[in-house]
Amino acid sequence: MADETTDPASRQQRWEGLAEWPLAACAAIFLALFSVKVLAQPQGLNQHIIHGLLFVLYLPFLVDYVARLVLAEHRTRWFVRHLLDLIVVVLPLMGPLLLLRLVALVGALQRAIGDAIRGRVVVYTAFSAVLLVYAASLAVLQVERPAPGANITSFGDAIWWSVTTITTVGYGDLYPVTVLGRIVAALLMIGGISMVGAITATIASWIVQRVSAEDSAQQAATVAHIESLQAEVSRLADLVAAQTEGRSR
Amino acid sequence: MADETTDPASRQQRWEGLAEWPLAACAAIFLALFSVKVLAQPQGLNQHIIHGLLFVLYLPFLVDYVARLVLAEHRTRWFVRHLLDLIVVVLPLMGPLLLLRLVALVGALQRAIGDAIRGRVVVYTAFSAVLLVYAASLAVLQVERPAPGANITSFGDAIWWSVTTITTVGYGDLYPVTVLGRIVAALLMIGGISMVGAITATIASWIVQRVSAEDSAQQAATVAHIESLQAEVSRLADLVAAQTEGRSR
Amino acid sequence: MADETTDPASRQQRWEGLAEWPLAACAAIFLALFSVKVLAQPQGLNQHIIHGLLFVLYLPFLVDYVARLVLAEHRTRWFVRHLLDLIVVVLPLMGPLLLLRLVALVGALQRAIGDAIRGRVVVYTAFSAVLLVYAASLAVLQVERPAPGANITSFGDAIWWSVTTITTVGYGDLYPVTVLGRIVAALLMIGGISMVGAITATIASWIVQRVSAEDSAQQAATVAHIESLQAEVSRLADLVAAQTEGRSR
Amino acid sequence: MADETTDPASRQQRWEGLAEWPLAACAAIFLALFSVKVLAQPQGLNQHIIHGLLFVLYLPFLVDYVARLVLAEHRTRWFVRHLLDLIVVVLPLMGPLLLLRLVALVGALQRAIGDAIRGRVVVYTAFSAVLLVYAASLAVLQVERPAPGANITSFGDAIWWSVTTITTVGYGDLYPVTVLGRIVAALLMIGGISMVGAITATIASWIVQRVSAEDSAQQAATVAHIESLQAEVSRLADLVAAQTEGRSR
Known part of the structure; x- marks a missing residue:
């Protein structure tokens, strides 16, 4: 106990271990309620209840x-390293992005997939991309719909805009016109670039491995090779030791 | 037989081995008929025959x-791993994408090319890109042409739109306006990102190999080096063994 | 002589060695004349002379x-491997792309730069990008200018369009409307994707090298390490051999 | 002293060491004054003072x-290697790009981050991207605002345009119409491609390392492995040497 309280790293890790799942649950409920708010646009008392719950979950x-x-x-x-977390927390309109916490849920999904590192990167990338598109669509629809001259005014349009943005295609048939919509767009673009990077990197790592596996004599020497060589040297050492013993007798 | 029926992996592999070429043939005929349907727009009896054949081939x-x-x-x-297959199968309009099965045909093409892993990646990428552009052009033309306000209304326009989309350039002079057209576009964008990733990865693997080949003393130790060292240790062990024998005589 | 004529690979290489510089010179003159034709738009006799010279250089x-x-x-x-060469040769309008042969000239430039593999990739990429942008601008201007509804009508616009296309930004303020202009655009996009790939790959190779150089104990074993180990084993073998000799005397 | 004056490399390095921080300071003040000039648009005497100071700082x-x-x-x-520096220096309108010198300041920031090579790449990339977006926004606003038919006329629009350009999304809702604005755009696109490359490369290097760490027997043999093997061979050599000594006694 004593050295745990004096070791900040482990205290932070313990907090994160404890908080991970409750926060993921809050994010899932937050997302569901935010979806209801944006898509069903409830009025009167229902609206107040949803606003209250969203605040509590925030x-x-x-x-x-x-x-x-x-x-x-x-x-x-x-x-400095967690500036993005600060932006997500202090900008209430970034609310939907809280659901990126749901990436924690990918752990459950992943057990159904196996756990090769490349498989995990693919699953995280796909899951994050879907979540990011859904959350950004909700957020951009919420801030753009009431703006004059906005062209993203239905959920279908918002999803389509998110997909063209995250893939960096950017037709320009739809685009945000408000400051908040543009901030959502910028975060989505950063997500898109990271996504493209992860896909490219996964393919590159696969090709590099396959290329080196092609010509086995040109493969990099592995720990297994060194160990087999070490075994031979040991056998030799035993032989010499036995000789020495034999002569000393 | 008995342990084959108890080993699901091998049963699935046997199925895939049997089904690969018949499915590729079906895909090729499906593509040809779909091309006729979209480009020639037959009327009356011919239209019914083509619809019937497309259903049978599906x-x-x-x-x-x-x-x-x-x-x-x-x-x-x-x-979970084959969600994309499900989308292609249950969405009849995704039909043209069935022809991605034609990628199996790349095997024949490849034998004319040689079989270095990087060469194979390049051929698969180029062939898939061409197929994807052709299939997506047909599909988007089919769903966009009758829509009001559509701007992709000729096959030339559809090809041009597919090329600007798969390369993620996205001028925005042409873009789909229907839900189905947008789903085709999203699949094409994912294909484009993978294509860019494969090209980048191939170049990266080539550069990494050339950089390490440049300074031979700085090359990674290969299996060949370890084996030559092992031969020397063996020779030494024989020498010591001969000594022991010599003394014991 | 006899075995040179029976070895097609070496005959092709000899041809390429002989043809490289004359073709680069033809490409440079072709480019200069094509630039005059597109930018100065000479009339009457001058036009006929330039057309004649372009045909001769082609x-x-x-x-x-x-x-x-x-x-x-x-x-x-x-x-199959040189389909792109065929397109460039049989489509007279692709003419300006012949100047990609000028990439051979990069050899001279490169001697001023040094010859690390990464440096060479950077120089080739930058030089090819500049050439490709210039040639595509000329070609697109030539085919778009007379088309009704064209929006690329000046050389400045053509250069700006080429830059937004090769970087895959694609604002869509300018875009080709003719079939030939779109073919030029597609080749430019493929060039852009390869360029992005080469830049990414160069950075990746640099980072991989720096990461592995960081912790020297975690570095991959190099040929130099194996050779130092081999020297030690040899020294040991000499020792044992001397022993054997000593005893046999 | 004598051999320092005869060694140009060290003289240039000494100059760069001396000039780095004063130039970074000049760039920071230049940026601040340029921001005032573009955003506040001072008139009369103030304008002349700022122009004078900008010239002195240039x-x-x-x-x-x-x-x-x-x-x-x-x-x-x-x-040849520093053509970009020449462009930045001789084009007064590229002035804001001088502040890329501020990247030197990243050194201070970095000490708060740690110094793993990948961490450093991420910090440089993020810092350069933010600086580039800010400087390009100022520059494009300055040159576009007075142009007829310009659509980038406020600082908010300029920032939004820069973000869509550096990420290569390029909606096309805003784009430069002047030659100088297009040159700023081209530099921003080159920066964007390098940024995307650096992000992809960092992820690739991380994946390659994780993949190889997964199966320790398949890891590349490291210097540490070779050293442990070398120790064993040395021990064996000592054993044989002791034997030789024992017999010669």
Whole structure:
């Protein structure tokens, strides 16, 4: 207990271990309620109830951000490294992006897939891309719909716009015209570039491995080869030792 | 026979081995008929005949999907991993994408090319890109032409739109306006990103190999080097063994 | 002589060695004349002279294509691998792309740069990108200018369109409307994707090298390490051999 | 002293070491004043003062360029390799790009981050992207605002345009119409491609490392493995040497 409280790294890790699943659950409920708010546009009392629940579900993320900042070993470094978390937490309109926490849920999905590192990268990329497109579509629809001159005014259009943006195709038939919509777009573009990068990197790693596997004599020497050589040297050493013993007798 | 029926992996592989070429043939005929339907727009009896044939040629793919799902070792895992197959099979309008099965034909083409892994990646990428552009052009033309306000109304326009989309350039002079057209576009974008990834990865693997080949003393130790060292250690062991023998005589 | 004529590979290589510089010179003059034709738009006799010269300069490329096809070891394989060469040669409007032959000139430029493989990739990429943008701008201007409804009508616009296309940004403020203009665009996009791939791959190779150089104990074992180990084993073998000799005396 | 003046490489390095921080300071002040000029648009005397100060702050970069060219070991090679520096220095309108010198400041930021090579690439990429977007927005706004038919007329629009350009999305809702604006755009696109390349390369290097770490027997043999093997061979050599000694006694 004593050295746990003196080791900030482990305290932060313990917090993250405890908070991961409750936050993922909050994010899932938040997403469902936000979807209802944006897509069904409830009026009167229902609207107030949903706003209240969204606010309550938003608080744990604020608490989590402050807790991780306070528990961090190097607070300045942690702050710089997690600027994106700050943006997501302090901009209420970024709310839907909270559901990126759902990426934690990918763990469950992944057990059905197997756990090769490349398989995991593919699953994370696909799952994050789908979540990001859905969340960005909700967010952009919410902020664009009431704006004058907006061209993203239905959920179908919002999804289509998100897909053309995350893939960096950008036809320009639809585009956000408000500042908040453009911030959502910028985050989506950064997500798209990382997604493209992850796909390219996975293919590159697969090709590099296949190319080197092609000509076995040109393969890099592996630990297995070194160990087989080491076994031979050991056998030789035993032989010499036996000789020495034999002569000393 | 007995242990084959108890080993689902080998049963699925046997099915895929048997089904590969018949399905590729069905896909090629399907593509030809679909091309006639979209480009020549036959009327009356001819239209009914083509619709009938397209339906008949579509059935083997449904049978193949069900068979592979039933024969899969881990059905849930296989289902999750082959969601794209499901989309292609259950969405009749995705029909033209069935011809991606033609990628199997690349095997024949490839024998004329040689079989270095990088060469194979280049050939698969180029062949898939051409097929994808052709199939997506047919599909988008079919669903967009009758839509009000559509701007993709000729086959030339459809090809041009497919090329600007698969390369992620996306001028926006042409773009789909129907839901089905947008789904075709999304699949084409995913194909484009993978294509770009494969090209980048092939160049990267080539550069990495050339850089390491440049300074031979800095090359990674290969299996060949380890084997030459091992030969020397063996020679030494023989020498010591001969010594021991010599003394024991 | 006898075994040179029986070895098609070496005959093709000798042809390419002989033809490289004359073809690069033809390409440079072709480019200069084509630039005059497109940008100055000479009339009357001058126009006829330029057309005549362009035709004469185009013939060597046709001869070169046929010669390389005839001399190829595996003609079918060579034909499939050089489809792009065929397109450039048989489409007179692709003429400006002949100047990609100028890439041969990069050899001279390169000697001023040094010859690390990564440096060479960067120089080839930059030089090819500049040439491709210039040639595609000339070609697209030539085919678009007379078309009704065309929006690429000045050389400045053509250069700007080429840059937005090769980088896959594609604003869509300018775009080709003719079939030939779209073919030029497609070749430019393929060039752009390869260019992006080469840049990414160069950075990737640099990062991989720097990451592995960071922790020297985790570096891959190199040939130098194996050789130092081999020297030690040899020294040991000499010792044992001396022992054997000492005892046998 | 004597051999320092005869070694151009070290003289150039000493100049760069001396000039780095003063130039970064000049760039920071230049950026601040340029921001005031573009965003506040001061009139009368204030405008003249700011123009004067901008000119004074621009001179050190001209001096630095000439000094580095003169001190370079291979002047032609240096000139070819630093063409971008020349463009930035001779085009006064590229002024804002001078602030890319601020990348030197990243050194300070980086000490708060740690110094793994991948971490450094990420920080440089993010910092350069933010600087490039800010500088390009100022520059494009400055040159586009007075142009007839321009659509980038506010700083918010300029930032939005820069983001869609650096990510190569390019909706085309906003685009430069002047020659200078298009040159700024081209530099921004080149920056965007390098940024995408750096992100992809970082992910690729991480995946390659994780894949090889997965199966330890398939890991590349490291220097550490070779050293442990070398220790065993040495122990064996000592054993044989002791034997030889024992017999000679």
